[in-house]
Amino acid sequence: MRFIWLIPLLPAAGALVNGLFGIRWFSRTVSGLLACATMAGALGLSLWAFSELLGLPADARVHDVVLGHWIPPMALQTAHDIGMFQVPWQFRLDPLSGVMILVVTGVGFLIHVYSTAYMKDEAPGGYARFFSYLNLFCFFMLVLVLGANFLVMFVGWEGVGLCSYLLIGFWYEKKSASDAGKKAFITNRIGDWGFILGMFLVFFTFGTLDFRAVADAAGAMPIESAGFGVLSIICLTLFIGATGKSAQIPLHVWLPDAMEGPTPVSALIHAATMVTAGVYMVARNAVLFQHAPHVMQIVAIVGALTALMAATIGLVQNDIKRVLAYSTVSQLGYMFLATGVGAFAAGIFHLMTHAFFKALLFLGSGSVIHAMAGEQDMQKMGGLRKYMPVTFVTMMIGTLAIAGIPPLAGFFSKDEILYQSFLNNRFLWLIGAVTALLTAFYMFRLILLTFYGTYRGAPWARVAAPAAAMEAAAHGVRHPLDGQAQKDDHEVSHGAADVRAAGHAHAWHGPHESPRAMTVPLMALAVGAIVAGFLGIPQALKGANTIEHFLAPSFESHTAAAREAGAGAAAGAEHGPGAAAAEEGAHHLSTAGELGLMVLSVLIAVAGVLAARRFYFTHPELPDRLAARWRGAHALLFNKYYVDELYDATAIKGTVAGGRGLWTFDRVVIDGAVDGSGWLTRVSAWGSHMFDKHVVDGLVNLVGWIAEEGSFFVRRLQTGLVQNYALLMVVGVFAFLTLYLVAR
Amino acid sequence: MTPITPYHYLVLSAALFMLGVIGVMTRRNIIIIFMSIELMLNAVNINLAAFSQQLHNAVGQVFAIFVVAVAAAEAAIGLGIILAFYRNKETLNIDEMNILRW
16 A cells, blocks of 8 residues: 555556657557556556555555645635645545546556557557557546545646547547547536635635545534535535536536547546546545535536436437447436435445446447447447447446346446435436436447347448548548548548558458457456446345445544534434434335335336337337427437537627627727827827927028038138148238338 | 348348248149248248357257258158159149148
């Protein structure tokens, strides 16, 4: 555990080496191996640290490592007195961050391995750049989860945002990709603004930024059940940060567009890790949120609405990655629903299982896209089951897991969330249950459209035959006849990078199973998607709910006094072993009731699956009929509730109009003032010039003129002839002599 | 035979001086003018020498020697100026020498 600081630094070293040297000099093999090796090292260290953590008694599972001082102590005014503001580079391993580093390094490692094959059409420079970014992302993500105070976490928080931007816009020659990167970054900045405000307020209120110290101090404060106190405002601003990072309403718009990035990026950043940072941050500040029940309600409602909205959009999308993107938004909504109803452990549990099955699904979709040479439209797939059995089986496992079919991972985590929300608020439970139905439906729609039925894509015999088509295929264009969906394809190979790599590209010979480097991570994740749920088997099924008990210490304050105050005051909102005894009676259903809910949710999932089967397998004409009948609703969903258009019309148009207004102000008023002063200067200069020219110069010229004209007669004397002068001299001498003689 | 009195010297000197003055006034050739100036100087010298003898004072003769020396120096510089002038204008006519005019 002493070496936990190495866990983030290994990928950082990999990113540095690949970024500084790899882009220029490394071959694909070297940079790929380097990136995978650093992640493997980080994974090994994480496992080691985690096993050591497990070896400690439950209430001592905290280990801090201070790497050095970042901001030296300085006195700052806080709410109560002068506080010493100081920030150390401090990493903390506790159950929560332990689970997170395992998820990040484990899934991260598998995705690195997968990427070595997926990105092989990239030129060596781009390949090294990709792995450099990917490693850098892992570094920042690990800093985020290991950071022991708000500011270190914020470093990781901003860093992952940066890497997300870099990786979404990885194919920056493509306008849509660079636009999506900007959209993600700017939307995230809005959330970051909330995070920063929350951070200021945390320091102002508590005089420290350390998570434990803040939790202890907040634990001793009364619960703000009556109104909005300072804790509620802190939680609200922090939650704004979380909505940005985790793509919740109203900042969810960036995540679907982020699918412009390479598929492994979508799997790692936009499914398994970065987007869960918001959930992690809320869970990390569980004590704060428990003391702000109104904000908890807001979190739960936002989560539930996001889950429902994203799921409904996912019903009608045709791009395989967009369906998964909306599914991710929806599942993140579930996680916020869980944290909002106080079930932080359930939220983190779902985060973990979701990391496995959603990464699996994304990588599987990447495998499909790879097999289809860049095609992402599910309407052009179908029947792929027999071409790529491994991808099919693993994706099926992931789909069953997300749909909540027991005994796969998603069942346990989702059921725990539904159960907890049922206890808290029946209406939220209803939304969650409907979302579960929709989830099962759209995921099986994806599977049925992709793997079942008949093949509907481009015929490949014709692709390989003519020389022109070969050329087109080598340059990454799927098929010359297939003019549609040009915007969304080019997944495997792209533009300028591809012309360089054209020698490596091959003509498309039809859908095929992906290479081992891609299928092995799929299998590993599939195993995770099957077994991860067993960590949280609820008591009702004679399980131990291991993960909840393991995580519990991270969600409560630590001083005994604070814990007592919390337990005493937390009549309703708090959930966890500390308050378990108090709430046992009032807030637990009977085992039978819990089992009943479980059966119900399984039935809901099965109903979703059967509906999907009816719509897209046995009666494939049904969806079109329904879409025609409910045209308005279909258009609403297909266009994602017009949220993008709304933002475009309000925020973006408003910003542009504001910019134009400012520009006009600049042009008319500021430039006018500048021009006016310039004009004034010119006019006064002209006046001064005229005065100079006519008055001053006139005087000088007058003097000259007088001298010139006055000298007219005198200068006649100056003949220049020496003898004239001599004559005058002689005459003068005689004159004076004569005068002298006469006057005497 | 009447003895030679200072008057004779003064008359001779005045005549010589007037010759020099008229030469300077009327001639156009610089060399001639130059020579006329020498005449005037020597007229002065005669005066100096005459009064020196009359008054039995050697200072006048010494002064005359000085004048001769200065005249020699003046001749050297004057001839140099004339040469330079000739090289510029290719003439010795004093009427051409009017570039100091207004």
